Amino acid sequence: MNRKTAQQGDATITDDFAPRLFAGQRLYQIVARRIARMIEANAGDPGWHMPSERELAEELEVSRPVVREAVIALEMRGIVEVRGRAGIMVLPARPGQINFDLAGVDTGPGPFELLEARLAIESSAAALAAERATSYDIMMLEECIAQMERETEVVLLQEKGDRDFHMTIAKMTNNAIIISMIEALWSQRDESVMWKKLHEHIHAESVRPLWIGDHHSIVSALKMRHPDAAYKAMSRHIKNVINELLEADERGRFAP
Structure with a gap:
């Protein structure tokens, strides 16, 4: 393969x-x-x-x-x-037939399917935002990061600063369709039972510094008004999220 x-x-x-x-x-x-x-x-x-x-x-x-x-x-x-x-x-119970239509169980897109869409759409949105960024936009993004840094006791999926950061970049594109697409992706993430279950395996204290650093890199690229750098910075961040969701348990299993 x-x-x-x-x-x-x-x-x-x-x-x-x-x-x-x-x-x-x-x-x-x-x-x-x-x-x-x-x-x-x-x-x-x-x-x-x-x-x-x-x-x-x-x-x-x-x-x-x-x-x-x-x-x-x-x-x-x-x-x-x-x-x-x-x-x-x-677990002791025998599996039998798995029902994917059970009430309260996620039947929509899986977490990595949503992340693939975010990788494609938000990376391109960041490139477009770099061409249209204003000083006010940059200040708003820096405020979002400051809020993320204060949200140390907040559950990862409930961080307002993170969502506001990504939605601010979406709005910087001045494209209503891009804004609605990104908003829809984040809404699906928030409503996904699988997302919540997957995040139970994440060690928040270890990933927050990495992800906040990623956000600083995105802002740096936007400040330079450099579309390619902004695209790569956003892409790198979402790939880091993918990687952490894949490797969190394995790191725990094999840590000395």
């Missing part, structure tokens, strides 16, 4: 992280069912253990983000539990 990759720090991010649609089903849903059948098939083997996400991705020939979404879907249904250093633990 050919897969393009981009190096981001010490980690590798796959470019094909987006779930695909098959007959109305998302790929992570199909993968979740396959993993559930794997668990059921090995239920009688006391020596069997759940493969890691990397091993599952290789065995099932899908990307890591798709496997992560599948594991989160199984965790939400009480079939597995991700336990940091211990990895993916199978």
